[in-house]
């Protein structure tokens with residue numbers, strides 16, 4: 087037969103149980119401190135200027151934001167230079183492809199990965215036009231590859 | 239003259255002697271008995287037992303490796319405190335303060351070099367010490383838990399060097415840390431591939447906890463500094479205390495049964511001056527259980543001189559290194575231009591090699607499996623009778639040698655293939671990401687090593703032989719990958735026979 091839980095066993099279990107619960111709750115409470123509520127980063131908004139500053143067929147690079155901006159006839163798109171593998175900054179090769187110096191991931195001109203360890207392509211970044219007509223990109227907002235700000 | 243005044247003068251004259259005497263309560267330790275008393279009544283000496291087994295003093299048994307690691311740790315602590323006098327953990331000042339330490343502060347360069355080389359020494363020491371404990375089967379009961387504590391010490395040692403690497407805030411530091419932290423957050427590679435990241439993002443959480451942000455910046459520097467000078471050292475010293483304590487409670491170091499020949503009848507020789515008191519009941523065979531005490535010697539002087547010799551050896555080697563080789567310092571950190579190649583410290587370059595095929599399996603999967611395997615060794619191999627014998631005898635030595643050949647062939651063969659012909663994505667461009675994530679060359683090695691180990695287990699009908707096979711394979715794999723990552727990888731992580739062939743930029 088199962089031995090009965092005596093009153094003393096019960097209060098002991100209760101005592102230890104509440105002790106460990108208190109310890110657990112305090113530790114969990116303290117750990118919350120470590121998770122930042124506000125990311126202390128510089129603004130992720132990049133001012134690209136008026137669309138006329140990027141005539142079709144040109145491209146620009148914004149090193150502080152690691153951002154490529156390409157302008158074509160139909161529209162303008164932005165591709166992040168941060169490698170989706172482990173965060174190095176890719177280089178653009180003369181033929182328009184991108185190459186990561188850290189573990190050799192290679193991307194085509196549209197940012198799709200075709201060699202190396204990167205788990206996905208280079209992220210495309212959203213471009214918006216502010217009411218005053220100036221274009222902005224926000225490197226924190228990605229969009230599906232192929233999304234352009236269209237001139238139309 | 240008043241009596242009191244006279245005795246005051248006498249006391250004053252004797253002061254140096256009486257003060258010294260009060261420090262060393264038992265007077266000059268001229269006899270073995272007095273030295274034994276001194277050892278166990280002194281806070282700092284009493285982590286040693288009074289008597290040490292002769293086998294533990296044989297350099298061919300411990301190779302002095304645990305002590306060498308301890309010596310490096312002491313040097314690291316002292317030089318680290320000195321560096322903290324000038325080091326400033328802010329992104330604006332860190333790099334300049336290291337430069338000051340290196341070029342302006344008196345003896346600063348020497349202290350910095352010592353800290354750097356002792357860190358390398360400690361990592362080498364802890365790996366070799368673990369190998370010696372493993373190959374002499376010293377993890378056997380009752381020492382399983384001390385092996386467990388040891389693995390924690392290994393992880394802490396590596397964590398200390400990783401966090402320290404960021405502090406100079408130079409290009410190498412910044413990019414190695416960026417890569418390292420992204421490895422830690424690579425579970426995201428998995429959740430992304432499964433489409434779960436929006437709901438469940440452990441990778442992102444790890445990253446935010448480590449960096450206090452999404453990128454390496456001032457919050458990260460503060461957190462790494464705090465970990466490096468405070469959190470990790472406290473943990474390391476606490477566990478090291480347990481480690482040393484357990485050595486004593488487990489009955490001293492392990493030793494082969496042959497080290498204590500049974501005596502004929504009379505265990506304790508009659509002696510006028512020696513008495514043995516029971517200080518504590520410990521598990522395992524202490525020199526005094528069923529054996530004559532004659533195989534032990536007094537720790538003072540035999541163990542202490544050996545320890546001092548190891549400490550002096552470590553200090554001498556590190557001094558020579560620090561006088562001849564300067565710790566590196568590249569340009570100040572620049573978040574726009576990655577260092578190329580951005581190499582982590584050498585002991586992580588094997589990992590970096592694996593990570594260059596896929597982040598998650600190479601950086602988290604394989605290392606976690608390895609760590610778990612290490613932790614479990616003493617619980618899964620519980621054979622008896624070979625404690626304290628190198629390789630458990632000739633059979634184990636053969637298994638170890640065969641394993642060296644097997645694992646070298648597997649690792650070098652696959653790496654040569656991959657370096658010449660690429661890996662999955664080059665062969666099948668449309669392969670699903672999950673396959674790339676999981677099928678890393680490291681995965682192939684792990685499976686190959688495990689299969690070999692099971693085969694050895696069957697052939698020799700022994701878990702110990704299987705353990706020797708597995709441990710040896712992983713050790714060899716680690717060494718070869720580290721070597722390739724260190725020597726043969728250059729810009730873009732391309733393969734080069736030597737650094738002389740790197741393209742000039």
Ligand code: HEM
Nearest residue numbers: 300304305307308368371376384385388389391392491492
């Ligand atoms: C901070 C790192 C470490 C330090 C400072 C350290 C220090 C020591 C020292 C001084 C000894 C005495 C014997 C000797 O010198 O070989 C020892 C013994 C031992 N160590 Fe460590 N150790 C460390 C890490 C490890 C690791 C990584 C392992 C294994 C995973 C380990 C497992 C053991 C075991 C099982 C013993 C008892 C060996 C025996 O009885 O023969 N230690 N350690």
Ligand code: FES
Nearest residue numbers: 169171172186189
């Ligand atoms: S960080 Fe780009 S390939 Fe590894």
